[in-house]
Amino acid sequence: MSPSMLTVGLDPALVDDAPSSRAAFPEIDAEVVRAGVAAERARLKELGFTVDACLLDHGGTAEAVYRAALSRKVYDIVMIGAGVRLDPALTHLFEVMVDTTRELAPGAKLCFNVSPSTTAEAVQRWRPERKPLA
Template sequence: MSPSILTVGLDPALVADAPSSQAAFPDLDVEVVRAGVAAERARLQELGFTVDLCLLDYGRTAEAVYRAALSAKEYDLVVIGAGIRLDPVLTPLLEVLVDATRELAPGAKLCFNVSPTTTVEAVQRWWPERRPVVTGSTPPL
């Protein structure tokens, strides 16, 4: 059976209308996000992963939608997108998602991308096993 991934992020259609997302990511637009998500999903599938996408809104339904997705099947990895993590206004949502993941998918490895085009990189840090944090070079600050 191929390893399964749940990628979770904000619905790209909503990002353009959200002032906090626009402030956090001024150079991204709906099409850039959609294209990045689609390309990374296709690449992960080429690498042998089964990939499900969970798109959230900014409102009260986000937690319920995420919990339903996590409950639908067992995931090996969960990728929480940068759009949720790097927007300070969405920190409470990030906390809810991490807590729900710990509760409903305790065996899943949590991965974090830094843009719509770095999901494969995030997964490869953790699959099939975690890579060393320090690679011998000093990361940029």
């Protein structure tokens, strides 16, 4: 059975309209995010992963949407995107996501990309087994 993963990030449609996202990532727009996500999803499928995506807003419904996604099935890996983690305005959302993952998917490995085009690299640090730090 192929390893399952959930990729979680901001809805690309929101990237251009959010002042905090634009300030945190001035070089990245919605098209860059969409292209990076699509390419990485294809790469992960080539590597044998089944991939589901969870797109969030900046708050409001984000927690409920994330809880619903984690409740649908058991995931081996959850990747929380840089757009959530590295935007100072979304720190609380990131904290909620980590705690929710620990609650609803305690067996899932957490990994983090640094851009839309580094998701496969982040996942490969954990599969088939965790890579050493040194």
